[in-house]
Amino acid sequence: MTIKHQDSQPDSNLSIPAEDKRADRSFDAIADHFEKKVYGGLKGEIRLAVLRRDIFEYSSQMSEALGRPLRILDVGAGLAQIAIELAAQGHSVVINDISANMLEKAKASAEKIDKKLDITWYVCPYQALEEKLAQTEKFDLIMSHALLEWLAEPSAVMDFFDKHLIDGGALSVCFYNPASFDYRNLIMGNFNLLDNTNYKADNKKSLTPNHPVAKEEVESWLKAHNYQTVRSSGLRVFHDYAPLKRGGHNDPDAVIRMELRYSQLEPYKGLGRYLHILAKR
Secondary structure: OEOOOOOOOOOOOOOOOOOOOOOOOOOHHHHHHHHHHHHOOHHHHHHHHHHHHHHHHHHHHHHHHHOOOOEEEEEOOOOOHHHHHHHHOOOEEEEEEOOHHHHHHHHHHHHOOOOOEOEEEEEOOHHHHHHHOOOOOOEEEEEEEOOHHHOOOHHHHHHHHHHHEEEEEEEEEEEEOHHHHHHHHHHHOOHHHHHOOOOOOOOOOOOOOOOOOOHHHHHHHHHHOOOEEEEEEEEOOOHHHOOOOOHHHHOHHHHHHHHHHHOOOOOHHHHOOEEEEEEEO
C-alpha cells in the first residue's frame, strides 16, 4: 500500500524538444519504449545492480549515523526503481518526473509492494518543484539519474541541489558517458559516424542523448559547489562492447558479478556507458 498525494500537471512547454532548440526532454510519448529498451533486459539489471550497491550501502550508513530514516528526493526519477526500494526500506521519499506516463508506471510498481510506503509524487519539470516543496524543505539524499544529458541547461540544476540538500547530505548523479559513444563506435568500426560532426540521433524515439555531459565537466560543477566525491562507478563497463557473446557472457548472473567487480576499478570504470558519482556536500 502506498501513500498517495495529488499530482501536479506536467508543463506542456517542456516536452519533446524541437530540433532547432534545446529543451528539457520528456519521455511521456515513449514511456513504453523507454521501459522496454532501458530496463527490459540485462542492461537494466546491470544498471540497477551497480546503483543499489553504491546507494544502499551509503544510505544505510547515513541513516544509522543520523538515528532516523532518511528524507530522499529523486529528481527526474523515470521509473523510480531505486527510490521505491528506498521507500520500502523505511525512508521518506519524494519522487519527481516531467512525464506523467513514466510516474504512472512507477506508481504501479510501488503498489505491488505489500507495505505502507511514505512516497510523495510530483509530475512537473524539476524547476517547478520550487513551487511544490517548502522553501526550507531539505533532503538527506538527492538522486538524479540519467537527467543531466536531457536538460537544456544541465549545470543550472546544481543550484537546485544546493538549495534542497542538507549540509553533510549526499548527492547521487548518474549520467551518460560521451566517451563510451566514441569507444563503442570505434570497436564497431563506425568511423563514418565518428567523422560526421553533424551527426544527431533522432530523439523522437532514440535514447541516445545528443548533448551528453562529460565526466570532467560534472566533476568541475561538484567542486565549484563544494561537493566531495565519496565513490564513483561505471555502469556497463564491458557488456555493451562485446559483439560476440561467448563464455561467461551467456550467464547473466556472471555478467552482473563481473560488472560489479570492475565498475569501481580504473581504468575500466571510465569506460562505463553511464557513470555514477556519489558526492557529499
